[in-house]
Amino acid sequence: DIQMTQSPSSLSASVGDRVTITCRASQSIRSDLSWYQQRPGTAPKLLIFSASSLQSGVPSRFSGSGSGTDFTLTISSLQPEDFATYYCQQSYTNPETFGQGTRVEIK
Amino acid sequence: EVQLVESGGGLVQPGGSLRLSCAVSGFTFRNYWMYWVRQAPGEGLVWVSRINPDGSYTNYADSVKGRFTISRDNAKNTLYLQMNSLRAEDTAVYYCAKDLALSDNGAEFDYWGQGTLVTVSS
Numbered sequence: 001d002i003q004m005t006q007s008p009s010s011l012s013a014s015v016g017d018r019v020t021i022t023c024r025a026s027q028s029i030r031s032d033l034s035w036y037q038q039r040p041g042t043a044p045k046l047l048i049f050s051a052s053s054l055q056s057g058v059p060s061r062f063s064g065s066g067s068g069t070d071f072t073l074t075i076s077s078l079q080p081e082d083f084a085t086y087y088c089q090q091s092y093t094n095p096e097t098f099g100q101g102t103r104v105e106i107k
Numbered sequence: 108e109v110q111l112v113e114s115g116g117g118l119v120q121p122g123g124s125l126r127l128s129c130a131v132s133g134f135t136f137r138n139y140w141m142y143w144v145r146q147a148p149g150e151g152l153v154w155v156s157r158i159n160p161d162g163s164y165t166n167y168a169d170s171v172k173g174r175f176t177i178s179r180d181n182a183k184n185t186l187y188l189q190m191n192s193l194r195a196e197d198t199a200v201y202y203c204a205k206d207l208a209l210s211d212n213g214a215e216f217d218y219w220g221q222g223t224l225v226t227v228s229s
Contacts, residue, residue, distance in 0.1 A: 034215050036152075043202055043219035044152065055207075055217065087152055091214035095168050098152040 002026050002090050006099035012107040019075040021102045023088035028068045032092035035064055035073045038101075039084045047086075048073065078104070109133035109218045111203050116223030123193050123227070129186040129203030129220055137161070137181040140206040142216060143188050145199035155201070156188065160210060171197075193227045200224050 003026035013019050023033065031051035036044040046055045048064035051071060061076040075082055083106055088099040115127040129141075143155040156177040157166045165177050176189040186203050201223050204216035 036216075038152075043222055044216070045219075046207070046215065046217045049207060049213075049215040049217075089152070089216075094157075094166060094214075096154045096214045098154075101151050 001095055002029065002093060002097050004088055004090055004097050004099040006086075006088055006102050008102060009100065010103040010105060012105045013078050014107045015078055015080060017078045017107075019078050019082075019104060021073045021086055021088075021104075023066075023071040023073070023099050025069045025071075025090055025092075029090045029092035031067045032090055033064075033066070033071050034089045034091060035062075036087045036089065037082075037084045038087065044087065075104075109205070111205065111218055111220035113201065113203055113220040113223040116201065116225045118226045118228065119193055120229050121194060121227055124189070124191045125193065125225060127188040127190065127201055127203075127223055127225070129188075131184050131186065131203075131205070134205070134218075136179075136184045138210055140208075140210075140212045140214075141177075141179060141186045142204045142206070142214070143177060143186075144202045144204055144216070144219075145197075146202070146222075147196075147199045150199075153199075154214075157212070157214070158186070159212070190225070193225075195227050198225060198227050 005024045033051045035048040038044045052064045085101045085103045110132045158177045174192045178187045203220045205218040207215040207217040
């Protein structure tokens with residue numbers, strides 16, 4: 001199985017900060033990577049697919065980049081509703097695997 | 108509005124069975140691959156199973172293969188997960204999810220249900 005490793009596992013940031021989360025795959029996954037946001041007690045929400053495509057309805061402060069093994073999710077100006085856990089997920093091969101998550105907390 | 112609503116979770120003893128349902132609306136169910144994803148308490152997300160639009164192809168994580176069966180009823184707009192021989196490690200919130208791509212197995216999950224909790228304990 002392809003291992004997905006996110007860093008950091010958690011971070012503290014303030015409203016308005018620029019936040020970057022990285023995701024590394026154990027082998028090349030081309031651009032077959034998605035990012036999800038999960039607020040406590042709720043289902044995950046798709047933010048980014050195909051590494052850099054913004055899902056419909058998602059604010060433009062979210063962006064994704066990368067290909068091969070290294071990927072990045074960036075939030076350009078953190079908003080109060082962005083405090084959540086973020087997961088990357090590869091869809092290159094079965095079984096599709098997720099990163100362990102990055103918890104974004106209020107500083 | 109797209110909606111996915113799971114039901115059927117609960118407390119079950121080790122070795123027992125449960126059937127989860129996911130009733131969908133707001134899109135043409137018969138045209139999409141569908142999935143189950145689970146999340147153990149305080150843990151991350153794990154893909155469990157997939158099924159193609161007409162139900163002729165299914166696929167499972169190794170951890171549930173031979174014990175779980177995914178199915179669908181396109182006339183009822185409902186996805187199912189039959190879970191047998193349940194173990195403590197199957198305790199999780201189970202989510203059904205829809206593929207982003209029409210008629211394609213992209214495994215990008217654009218809509219999720221609210222989840223249903225399965226607890227396996229004696």
